Amino acid sequence: MKISTKGRYGLTIMMELAMKFGEGPISLKSIAEKNSLSEHYLEQLIAPLRNAGYVKSIRGAYGGYVLSKEPAEITTGDIIRVLEGPISPVDFTEEDDPAKRNLWLRIRDSIANVMDSTTLEHLINYSEEQDKDNSDSYMFYI
Secondary structure, eight states: OOOOHHHHHHHHHHHHHHHTTTSOOBOHHHHHHHHTOOHHHHHHHHHHHHHTTSEEEEOSTTOEEEESSOGGGOBHHHHHHHHHOSOOSSOGGGOOOHHHHHHHHHHHHHHHHHHHTOBHHHHHTOOHHHHHHHHTTOOOOO
8 A cells, every 4th residue: 555645745734733732723834834845735635634623724814724633532544544545455345366355454454453553642752762662572584
């Protein structure tokens, strides 16, 4: 499964809003400038996120956008599904072979599990030190 710029930039918007959660609205212009992205493109991405109830728009001179829920309540799976559609590595409904169909389902479920257990709060509090600590617990066999 490959996440397009819609999903990646949408996640960037949501992370920026999560980092400033409780501090008031943030303009898309400031997010675009900080991340060297097109403001026009971000405007197209914020609409489905607003329609899904994850962000609210604040009008006025000092307006912008805010998260409508706490960062711990919004998962990356929520965001990616809104912007990209269902999470699926292949269209496994056309698969005749039960073994391969099962493989595609397991891959889909694993991806969904990671995305649904990773919140915006996890992302904004991420540290490479935590990652190093967690990577020691993995064992790889060749």
